[in-house]
Amino acid sequence: xxxxxxxxxxxxxxxxxxxxxxxxxxxxxxxxxxxxxxxxxxxxxxxxxxxxxxxxxxxxxxxxxxxxxxxxxxxxxxxxxxxxxxxxxxxxxxxxxxxxxxxxxxxxxxxxxxxxxxxxxxx
Numbered sequence: 001x002x003x004x005x006x007x008x009x010x011x012x013x014x015x016x017x018x019x020x021x022x023x024x025x026x027x028x029x030x031x032x033x034x035x036x037x038x039x040x041x042x043x044x045x046x047x048x049x050x051x052x053x054x055x056x057x058x059x060x061x062x063x064x065x066x067x068x069x070x071x072x073x074x075x076x077x078x079x080x081x082x083x084x085x086x087x088x089x090x091x092x093x094x095x096x097x098x099x100x101x102x103x104x105x106x107x108x109x110x111x112x113x114x115x116x117x118x119x120x121x122x123x
Contacts (some may be wrong), residue, residue, distance in 0.1 A: 007108075018062035022105040025113045029056055031056065040084025043077075048088065055092070055101030057085045059119070062107040066114045069106040078102070078120050 023033045031049035038045045047058040059081060063069035083102065092098045104119035 012103045014062055015060070017062045018107040021107060021121075022058065022060050022113055023047055023049075025105070025115065026058070035088075037119055038088060040087040042080035042083030042085075042087070043089070044108075045061075045084050047079055050052065054101070055089075056063070056101045057081060058103045058105050063121075064109045066106045066108050069108065070104065070116070071105055073103050073119070079088070082120070 019036065023036065026033060026047070026049045031051045033047060034050050034055075035045070035048040038048055046060040049056045049058060059073060059077070061072045063068035063072060066109065081102065084100070086096070089096050089098050089100070089105050101118055102120040104116045106114045108114075
């Protein structure tokens with residue numbers, strides 16, 4: 001294994017662990033995780049959660065601090081996630097009229113989780 005492939009593997013597993021941590025936090029808050037790593041036309045959505053109010057599309061970012069994790073979310077990525085979310089909604093009973101929210105779930109080096117609801121509206 002090359003040093004690059006080792007780093008890639010470590011990053012992959014750290015990302016999976018962060019997604020699991022975030023999913024557990026949403027479940028603790030009463031959400032049901034309906035999909036993990038759902039892939040649509042725009043790319044991958046890390047987590048999709050549902051509660052009585054609607055759907056939440058969740059982008060998970062892990063870094064050494066919450067600030068660094070938040071800085072890794074850019075407009076292009078948000079646009080891709082929105083495109084995939086639109087495709088996902090095609091199979092929902094209310095389609096594009098489904099109540100949705102886009103959250104950023106940030107995980108720091110200590111594995112603490114910070115959830116920013118409606119994060120895409122704040123950029």
